[in-house]
Each structure stands twice: as C-alpha cells, then as structure tokens.
Amino acid sequence: MHALRAQLDAVSRGMREMADELSEHAHEQELASTADAPTIPTSMGSLRSLLGQDGSPKYAEDLLRHLFGASGGSTEDSLGGFEDPRHVSSRTIGVDLETIQAFDPRTTVQGDSFGDCWFLATLASVAAQNPELIAENIELVHGPTPDEDYWIVTLYENGEPVEHVVTQDELVKDGVRGRIDHDTGSYSERISWMSIYERAAVEHVGGDYGDLEANFAGKGLDMITGDSGSLSINAGFDSIRADLEDGKSVVTSTPPGWLLGGAPDGDVVDGHVYIVEGLSTNQEGEEVIVLVNPWGTPQPPASKPPVLELTQEEYAANFVSRNTVAHDS
Template sequence: MMFWGADTAQLSKHATATHGGAARLETLLGTIEQVALSTEWTGADAESFRTRARAEVARGLAAADLLRGLGAELTGHSDEQDDASDGDDGQGVPAVAAALTPETQDELDSLLADALHDGGLEDLRGNSRDLDALAERLAELTPEERAEWIAGLEDDELAALRDAMAADGDGLFWTGGNTDQSRRALLDQLLRDADPADVERISELFPELHPDGRGGGDAAQGTYDVNPDGTVTPPGEVVPEDASWRDVSQGSYGDCVSMATLAMMMDQDPGWAAEHVQDNGNGTVTVTLYDENGDPEPITMPKELPSEDGKVVGAGRGPLADDPTSATWPSYVERALAIQMGGDYSGIEGHGSPEVGPRLTGLDVETIPPTDADAAFDAARRGEPMVVGTSVKLAENDTGPGDWRGGHGYWVDGVSTNDSGEEVIVLRNPHGPDTPTVELTREQYEKYTSSAEVHHD
C-alpha cells in the first residue's frame, strides 16, 4: 500500500515532545512561584512583586495548557490519518518532511558503524572513543532529530550497539572497551527524546537500565532481605509543584544517608528536585547526579520502580502505599544511584556521606568527629547542610534519647533549646516527615553520634 498524507510517526513524536514541554514548563513555573513567594520581604513593593509574579505564573500555566491542547490535537490528527490511510486509494498529499537532513543521517550512520566495527588492535569493537563520539553528536541534535534517528534503527542494530557497549574497561592502551559512565551517557541520548515505542525497544534490549532490586534492607526499620517481584509505575507527578523535603520517605533499602541527603538538599533549596529530576513525557525519567569530578551526569531510565505485591519497595514506600499519586522524585533519584553505583540496589546500601554525598550534591564533604561537638553545633547554627551518623555501640540497656536509632543517618535541622534551657542540635529522620525528631545536647551528641559531614563547595 502506498502511504500518503501526514507522517503519523512524526505527528506522534511531536505530540510526545509537546506534552513533555508542557510538563517541564509547569515544573519550572512551580519552582519560580515557590521561590518568588517564599522570599523574606515585606512592604508595598513586596506585595506588588508577588501579585505580578502570580499573574506571570498564571500566564505561563495557560501556555502550558495550550501546549497540552496542541499535543492532543496532534495525536488526534495522527489517529485520523492512520484511519484514513488504512483505506487509502492513492490520493492525498505527500508526507511531511523529515527532521534529519540526509547529511546528518549519513554522519550518524557512519558514527554508529565506527562504534560497531572491529578494525583490529587500533580500533577494537566497543571502542569508547567511537561510542563517546556518537553520544556527543546525538547531544548536538534537536529532540526531533534524535527521535527520528533512533526510530530508524533496526532491532538488530540496537542489539549490536548493546553488545559493543557491553565490553568492559578502556581496553588495551585505551583503544577498546567501554566505561560505565560512557554507557550511561549514550543511553541518556538514546532514551530521553525517543518515541515511547522506541523506549520500550531499548528498555528490553539493555539490561543495565533495570538495576537488580534485591537488597539487604534497613535494620533501623526492621526490614531485611528485600526481594521485589516486579515493577510498577505510580501515576502521580514525578515532581509536583509543592515538592519539598517532606516527600522523602526511606523505603526498605538501607540507604538512610542518601535519603537524609536528599531531604537536606530540599530543605536548603526547595527547587532542587525540579532542577535534578525530569519527567520526559515518553515513559522515561532523567535524574542528574554528579560524577567523580563533580560534573553533572544525567542518567535516563524507564519510568518504573521495583515493587512487591504491586507496591513500591524503595523510597516513598509508605506515602505511595497510602496515596499512589504521591511524588516519586525521591524514588527515581534512588534508582539513578543504583544505576550509577554498580547496577543494583544493594550497591547503594550502607554508604556514608563521603561516598554518596558528592554524587547527589556535587559538593565536597568535610567530616567533623563526634568529639568536636562545638564545630557541629556551630555548623548547624549557621544552617550548613549536614548529615549525622549514629554508628555507635551502646551499653546493654541504653537505647538512646527519644526516637534515636543506632546505625542510622539523620539530617540536621538547625539548633534549638530544650525544656531545660540547653542548646540542642535537631536531627531529622529520613524515614518520613512524621517521624519524631531527635534533639541532642552537646554531651549526648558526643555519646550518640559517630560523625557529622558538612557539604560545601
């Protein structure tokens, strides 16, 4: 059958891109509104500024609604064209022009061939240099161009690319093989703008997109031997407009320090989640972590989470069980960490701030020993981002003050004064916003903590 009329694949891609753009615009506007309205400023000028900010945000939200409407219109046109083409008698208008020029198509095909080619000692198959060159060129394209090129790849070409990327290390004299970070960079380019059908193809072919969900559990909660039996995709917004540290609720995995760090960063900067987690609108999510040099590293993954009996087992386990539409950004940050730190969830358990802090924040970590309570209290008083560990051995009948838990990680929420008039450092538990805080005097701090890590440039 000859095909005439609009190219429905292109219409679908544009519709997906339009919906994704609307979602990103809404997220950005929510961050702008939150920052504008939370600024400490009083007076007539302040009220005038806030009124104008609300009006501008409302205009932006109207634009986002328009984008969604246009996306729905494109989808409708695509469906109508498919229906019309099924009974086509050879009449109609030529298909719309492709996004890729022939020159760009040839260039990308050549880069792919180089990545798949085994040219001997000087150009081994899986050469990280060639794979990086392909990823870098894809990054220079528009989302539409990337999506079109990926849609044109046959399954056997994707499978060959997977095999080339699977070679470990940098190879002999750095001429062959591939690195984990290089793989993640190329998968990011393949996934983030792809058509949902192509996302599904890539997801099925690349096992590294699906970190092993088994883990040792979190002793502080009494969860052990985490064994998911499937995956789920919660229906709620990944990063809602009112995203905050209260969204952080540690799940079954023993990654308390990572979860404490997330809550700490959101307390410091309520826009952190919107800046680091993006729903791409095509069945994928991109989380920006940081590499060993402190440079941003986007990690794109299918929009799924490990589950047991249909319920999320990781970050957000409690809130999502009560309300499946709860925010899921902490869950996807946790998943990105599992991908970055070796490919399984057990690899993110049991780590302290020196290991996970820089990955999440891009900041350096300075350790304050428990014997230096003054330094820790001073940092807390200044509002510096800080995580405290409690890996200490206590006497047999000593259970610690209040809701204190051993072998755990807390984030510091400043200092306060207790009923006795003593200054105390306030620790928040990443098990969830309703978990009681722990308040320690200087003497208790030195007894019940094992270290404090301050995050700074």
C-alpha cells in the same frame, strides 16, 4: 598512602573480628595483627580519638568508609511497598521547584528496612538547603503517550555529571519511597521525586541494590551535589551552629552497632545517618540538636522516633561524625 591504607584495613578488620568480644569486655584491647595500630574503641570518646589520631580529616573519612562501606545484601524484593501501576502517573509526580521547596523530611522520607539511609538523609538535607539544585537535576521527559514518559536524573561521579534515565516501570517495581501523613494519624504512600532519585542512584552504583546499602554520607553528598563536602568528628554544638548558619547541608552518623554494642540511647538507631534540622531549646530550657530520621514516621511495630531532640551530652554520646556541604549563595 599504601601504609595508611594497610593500617585502615587492619583497624577495620580487627574491629569486626573482635566485635563479639567487645560486647563482653569493657576494656580496650589492642589489635594483635599490627603493633602500631590504635586500640579498639569501647566508647564514643575512644572512637572519636581513634578517628582524629593523626589530625587528618582524610584519615577519619577513609576509616569511616571502611566501617560503614560494607556492601549490603538487598535485592529489588527488599524494598517493599510496591505500587499499583494504575496509580503511577508521571505527570502527577511533582519534580518542580515549588514541590521540592515544600518538601518536609519529617513526613515524606521513608527508608523502610532498606539500608540506604546515607543517601536518603543527604538527599533530604540538600533539598532543604538547595532545592534549586534538585529541581535542575531531575527532568520529566514526555513520551508519545503518558505511559512512555520518563525522567532524566543527573548525579555526579568525581564531580562530573552523569545522567540516568528512570522509567515508570522501574518505579513500580521498586516500590514506594515516600509517605504523606494525615491529621487522622493514618497515612497514604505514593511515589515521589525522592523515589525517582533513589532509582537513579541504584543505576549509578551499577544496578545492584545491595551496593546502595551501607555506604558513607560523604558519598551521598558527592553523588547529589558533585562535592563530597567535609567531615568533622567535633560534636560541639557551636561548630554545628556555624555550619547551619552558613546554609550548609548537615547530616550526622552513629557508629555501627557491632562496634560499640549499640547506641547508648534506645531511641537512637546505630549504624545510621540522620538529617540535622537545627538547634532548639527543650522544655527544661536546655539547648538540643533536632535530628530527623530518614525512616520517617514509623509504622507499628516500629519503635524508633522520627525526630530526636538531644542535649549536647546525649548527642556526643551517640553520634560520631557529621558531614556537611556548602552551597553557592
């Protein structure tokens, strides 16, 4: 185990050190620090080969944690969208099962520039497949007055439940995390049940906003469900279809931009986690995977689309892995 950890450290360190050089050279280069280390990947295929080199899902998961798990630098001031305290009324924020069942990730997830897509995407994916769990794990507690109401959110650590208290004052400080779109094309923003969950997640990782950034999707599933699920580097639609038909929550990740020089498709965000909504057929009759960006509907000058429809070839060229978790029927 120590040898594997040392190899992972060497691989990820070497990749980061040589990122600038990789952007200039289109051939694979070997790590100078470790004779037995895999070559530096320069394509999605070579990265997928690296992740699966010993056939161990644990190896791939650990390496992806190294690549995605760098601590971020955000503070509470990075969130933006601060709400007027007069507009925050705990008893008007729906945390009931009906509200969560009506949740639409295409319009109500909003990540802005805060780098916790791994958490928002997994939260949205779990809510879509298992809204009962989300409703059970968020509770509004009435105080002596409405201003003293608070929520108890249950997250998990190594499968064990951990309760976090979220106050209205904390939500006002943190800002708005949900967006509701209108037919006119305009939008209004309001605090939602996702805002409450996100605030609890900040506390769960120690209260440091930077620590909620740039983590791994399996960590999000573990925090939300108590089960980190499984990781796959198989980009085939058949395996994705099987996961969806089994009622699993599915998210998918692109590698960091420094690793491969950015995503091949300009509409795809690199170093990002997307919600897998399903499989469909485009106007050309091709089967496509439908992916939802947890940033939600972009505001100008944002240019990345909130929903992607990619063919098998396009998906395999841009996305490196997917994380899934099953739910009890």
